[in-house]
Amino acid sequence: MITTLLVANRGEIACRIFRTCRELGISTVAVYSDADAGALHVREADTAVRLPGAAPADTYLRGDLVVAAALAAGADAVHPGYGFLSENAGFARAVQDAGLVWVGPPVKAIELMASKTRAKELMAAADVPLLAPVDPGSATAADLPLLLKAAAGGGGRGMRIVRELASLPAELTAASAEAAGAFGDGEVFAEPYVERGRHVEVQIMADGQGTVWALGTRDCSLQRRHQKVIEEAPAPGLDDGLRRRLHDAAVAAAQAVGYRGAGTVEFLVSAGGRPYFLEMNTRLQVEHPVTEAVFGLDLVALQLRVAEGGPLPAAAPPAPAGHAVEARLYAEDPARDWQPQTGALLTLEVPAEPGIRLDAGYTGGDTVGVHYDPMLAKVIAHAPTRTEAVRLLARALERARIHGPVTNRELLVRSLRHPDFVAGRLDTGFFDRHLTDLTAAGAPGQDAARRLAATAAALATAAGAAGGGAGPARLGAWRNLASRPQTRCYRAEPDGTEYEIAYRTGRDGTPAPGTGERVLAARPGAVTLETGGLTRHFTVTTHADRVHVDTTAGSYTFTALPRFSDPAERTEPGSLLAPMPGTVVRLAEGLVPGAAVEAGQPLIWLEAMKMEHRVLAPASGTLTALHAAPGLQVEVGALLAVVQDAPAEAPAHQEETTR
Incomplete structure (x- = not known):
């Protein structure tokens, strides 16, 4: 029986595993780098052990240090989470050699699936459909386009699409260098790139008594840089025959390697509906919550049960119910080549609505650093139908309060409401085709909404400076003379649109913008405006020169601009x-x-x-x-x-x- 579990990971997945441990009465141990000394997963663990250094190679990828930490903390089991050492057979073996329970698949299964090239050979022998590899040294124009992939890992690292033979050598060099840096192995292989293919996967769960569950399908086609952004279960638009083929292939893959625990078999489904085996991930996936929601299961609890030697609860999984959609909230700027963002995360609040789940690795007050993946949280919606789940998730994200680094929140909301996504027309090229529109500053209704939000920001800021109380803000003594309006300038973030807001102070001290809005209330932190007979409420939060305006219809961030530019900024x-x-x-x-x-x-x-x-x-x-x-x-x-x-x-x- 597991009594104390060390999670060899960080961030959101460590916090998520700790949650299940608390429900099961298991004590928890965190490991942390110097950069993560104040991180949420460290605060939530019962015990924490420092791994000196900041870079992953010196900390979370040091299996010897992690095993030593588990022994020092009195843990009797290790859960690897995902990423880092989660698919490292040597680490799994070291955990078991130290007398600890490994919450993962058998070492042999990890070894067989660790190299994607060997995994494809094994799957071919088990009659699992797959794409034939292409020798980069003898590739011709007829083989294009090609997809280069790292043999030792995933997550988009070392992955390149090659459309011209002339660029193949340089892309091979770049892919190999990136793979070596990420996984310590520069082996790269090539396979045909399927245009407009869908990324569909099957969650499996197996025990040590021969039972293998195929827990439905997930669609993970919406990706940026070959990394998933929005996932859902079940995968929409698949006929029953294709679902059975995918389930059967996933079970065959698990049985071929004597699998035990949670794993995922990933497929590429062509536009014609033909499935091809991509890889088997011998770990828990980032997107596992959508499967949990649909099947009413706790996959981490099942992992722990199987690791203790117990059987799955039944010969067959429970019947699925409803639809679930997950969005990954990243600190990044999609409009600027997905650049990751850093800095203080001042506020992170997602509405606690029925059907909404938040798996977060950060809370308000934390700092997003440079060393690790920029994912802040995952927001999951579960509802009886796909339409309801998509609508619920988009609305929850729209109403979330997120202050700090630029995030992809607006992209997520627009993607969930895009006609192609709503209709279930999904493939891995979605963002390639629609990114410009999804990140456009002048999207329908956005400019008017931002002008209104900028007005609210100016009024709230002015009200705060004037010491406004419960009633209308007074911005100075009223004069029986016409005066020039006061002005404030704001730059909308992150697109850079600038707004100049002009207003005068009325007889009762209420700011009057003179742009068609009637000020019903303006006090520090809150503004109520009436425009065209519609009343809107704004919550305004100021941090230094940044002003965050939150409404029930979206959130906006502005930078208050100085009257004169600083020559030092040139x-x-x-x-x-x-x-x-x-x-x-x-x-x-x-x-x-x-x-x-x-x-x-x-x-x-x-x-x-x-x-x-x-x-x-x-x-x-x-x-x-x-x-x-x-x-x-x-x-x-x-x-x-x-x-x-x-x-x-x-x-x-x-x-x-x-x-």
């Missing part, structure tokens, strides 16, 4: 600034001062939050300064290099001669 034309804090991992070949560069050419690669980001040349010209080098850690806004425009060619000098 930068030299052609400067390449770090878009985020991170580590320089490599430079373009031959990149030295004096080198000629082309506009849009990748010059510098930064790694931040488990992702690589390219810094591109802003224009064609000459590199006149280089301040970056591999291994250098930089802060956001740090000067990396300077590119000066190429000078126009001077006319050739002609020397006149006389005879």
Whole structure:
């Protein structure tokens, strides 16, 4: 019987496992890096053990330190969560060699599925349908497009789409380098890339007595950079025959490796409805809550039960009910190439409505750092039908109060309400096709709503400065003379639209914007406006120069602009600034001062939050300064290099001669 469990992970998944442990009466142990000393999972654990350092390679990926921490804390079992060491057979073996219970599949099953190339060979022998691999060295134009994938891991690391043969060698090099950095193994393989394919997976749960459950399907097609963003169960639009094929293939995959515990078999389903085996993840998935909601199960509790040697509760899983949708809330800016964001997370509040579940790794007051994945939380909605679940999730996200770094919340809401998503027309190219529209600043109704929100921000800020109380705010003595309106300027974040708000003070001290709004109340933190006969309430929160405006129809963030610009903020034309804090991992070949560069050419690669980001040349010209080098850690806004425009060619000098 497990009495004390160490979770060899961090963030949201550690908190989620701790929740089940509390319900089962199991004591919990957290491990943490120096960067996570004050993290939520550390605060929620009964005991915590420090792993000195900040980088994953020095902390969460050090299996020897994790095992030592478990023994020091008196734990008798280890749960790996997902990511980090969760699919590392050597770590699983070390846990068991130390006399601890491993809450995961058998070591042999992990080894067989650890390499995607070996896993495909095994699945072919078990008659599981799959895509035939392509030898990159002999690939032809007929094989294009190709998908390059890391053999030793997933999560989008080391993954590249190749559409031109000329770019294949460079993409192979880049994919191998990223895979080596993420998993310690640079092996990369290639397979055909299926255009407009759907990512569909089957959750399995197996015990040690020969019972294997196939717990329905999940659709995880909405992805950015090959990482999932929105998932749902069951996968919509699949006929019964295809569902049976997927279930049968998943069970066959589990039986072929003698599987035990929770796992996921992932498939790519072509536009014609043909399934292909992608990989088997020998761990719990990020998106497991949608399966839990539909089947009424606690998969972590079942993992612990199986790890203790117990059987599954029945020969067959319970009947599914309803539909569930999950959205991953990231600290990132989708409109700027999905750049991860850092800084203080001041507020994170999601409405506690029936049917809504929040699995979070952060709370208000925490700081989002640079070392780990930028996912803040997962929001899950469960309802009797897909239509109701999608609507419920979109509304919960829209009403959430999130103050701090830029997030993908607006993208999630718009995606859930997009006609293609609502109709169930899903494939992995969704964001490639619709990202521009989904991130457009001038989306229908947004400009008017932001102007109204900016007005509320100005009024609340002014009311606060004037010491407004319960009644209308007084912004100075009333004069029986016409006066110029007072003005305040705000920049909407993150799109940068600027608004100038003008208002006058009326006889009763109530600010009168003069833009069609009637001020019913304006006090610090709250404004009520009437526009066109409609009354709207605004909650306004100010942090330094940032103003957050929350309404029941959406939230907006503004930066209060100073009257005069700061000359110190000016930068030299052609400067390449770090878009985020991170580590320089490599430079373009031959990149030295004096080198000629082309506009849009990748010059510098930064790694931040488990992702690589390219810094591109802003224009064609000459590199006149280089301040970056591999291994250098930089802060956001740090000067990396300077590119000066190429000078126009001077006319050739002609020397006149006389005879």
